[in-house]
Structures are given as structure tokens and as C-alpha cells.
Amino acid sequence: MMMKPATQPLPKAHKDETLSAFLDGELPDEEARQVLRELGKDAGSQTLLWDYIAVGDALRGLHAGTTAPHLTHRVMAALEQEPTVLAPMRQPRDRRVTLWLAAAAITAITWGLWQNLPEQAAPVPMAAKDTPSSTDMQAYLAAHQDFAQAVIAPAEMNFTQVSLAEVRP
């Protein structure tokens, strides 16, 4: 059996069925975008889509009363005088992508800077190796006890606890 070449245009019925599914929001994203692109160029597809919209509206009873059949023409004619709207939409998905890219860029820069840091001859100790001896520390604390909230009374100061009875004559 001979295979059709891939570039051959789709049969009209298939194309129209795709348009019908597009109207229902039932096409995969890429295929829907392709239909949108083609709609801008193909007046026949546009008209067919209008027909399908009219069928749905008719089934829902939306043709009753005022239908203003030329409204779309009137609106489009009025918009001819309007400047083109040129404001790219910021979609949530785009924002997420941007955030991910920003995070990836920051990570890459940080990693690069880290890799290029000059190597140090010896590791720098995080804390002093030589801690003061217990005696030095106690003397230091005793000397500064006026500035402390708690009274420090190291043994070296030899305070003697006396009672008032002993002091009074």
C-alpha cells in the first residue's frame, strides 16, 4: 500500500472536524495553536467556525430576539480606527518559566563564583583554638562583674558571709 506524503494537505472533512473539536476546546495545545494560526489566514475556516458557533447558539436558543447579524462587522469596522493593542499578556505559565530561569541563572552564577574562589593555604579556624584558662576567665569575670546582671563570686575573691549579729556590737 502506498503511503501518502507527509506534506499533503489534510482532507477537508478532517480539517473541518478538527475545527469542530477546536471550538469545543478538545484539541491538544499544539494542534489548537496551529488552528489559530491558520484561522488568521483562511477565510473559509473562519466562516465555517462562525457557522459552528451559530449552530451552538441556535441549539441554546440564543437566536431568539435581537440578533444583530451585522454586529461583528460594525465592531470590526469601528476597530479599524483603533490603534492596535500591543501589550503582551503575562500568563502564569510564562511567569513560572521566568522564575525558573532566574533561579537557574542565580544558581549557575553562585556555582561559578564558588568554583573561582582562590584556594586558601590553610583552613581558617572557625573559633580560637586557645581558650582562656578557667582561672583567667574567672578573674576577668570578677573584674567586670559590675557590668553583669548576675553577681559572680569566684572562689579566688574569698568573700566571707557574715551575719548582722556578728557585726553589731
Add this chain to the structure above:
Amino acid sequence: MSDREIDLQLVERVREGDKRAYGLLVEKYRRKLLRLLSRMVRDPDEIEDIAQETFIKAYRALPQFRGDAAFYTWLYRIAVNTAKNYLSARGRGMQTVSDQALNDEDEPDERLMAQDLGTPESELLSKQVAYAVNEAVEALPEELREAITLREIEGMSYEEIAEAMACPIGTVRSRIFRAREAIAAKLRPILGTSEDRRW
């Protein structure tokens, strides 16, 4: 891509300079919008003027449309405000529907049924359309009639219809398409689908 996403894509295309994409949005929602406005204003010419102003206002405001709400919900708010301003400028109030009802976005169409506010010509057209649609739907094979009804009236997705009708999604897609084609063939002579409808 869902219906809402399609509208967002169309809006994006308009923002990229494709005015035709806006024409599709207008065509998609004009009847729904007219129906809404016919609950607020009696004169068909005024309804059409307000609808036109709504669509133009919406076009100008597209840079502010963030896509948080559905396009029609957003359009609906603009239409209600436009109609209120229009009537207020003429010292008139809404005709039948309360502000609360109009501001309630849930199922607005449910309240917008059975209005005969058009001209005799448009009422005749409505009757012709209704008759042609009924005739076309009755002539459909049962499986096509069920598929198109579940889609257009019940608003079910293809997946839901496939489950309800116990058939593959591809079959649902084909049935809905064939039903649409059959009904459209009956409507075309009445609605005058022709070259002059393109913009």
C-alpha cells in the same frame, strides 16, 4: 486546550496585533451578550449600540485583562457597566432585572431566556432559525442527536460524553462534527453564511 484557554490564546493574538482574532471573540459571544443586554434595554437599536460599545471598550481594555476570570465573565462586567452608564446618561433605569441579578455571574443565561424584544423581522428570523434547528435535530440519527445535545446543551466534555455513550472519544468527536455539519447545512440559507460575513 480548553475553551477558556482558546479565548486566552485569541486575546494574546489580538495583543500581538491580529485584529481578526478579536472578530472571532466578537462572533463567539455576540448573541450571548445581546441576550444579556435585552434584559436591560428594550430598544433593539440601543441594544446593538451598547453591545458595540461594550466590544470596543473591551478591546481598548485588553491590556488590563489578566486572564484570572474567563473572557466572557470579564466582558459581561463591561457590558453591565456600559448599559448602566448608557441608561443613567439618559435618566433611565434597568427595565426588568435587578442589579444583584446582573452582578451575579453564576449561570447568567438561565435568567436570560424567553425574551421577545426584537423587531418583527428579527422575531421572524428567530422563529425560522428555531424551526430549522428543530427540524435538523429531529432528522439526525439518534447517536448524533445525543452527542450534539450533550455537548451544546449540557456542556459536557468529550470524555464525559464518551463515558455516557459508551464509545471512544474519537467517535464522539466525529459524531459532534457530523451533527454540526447537518444542522449548519439547514441554517446557512437562513443565516446567509456567505463571503460578506467575513471581515
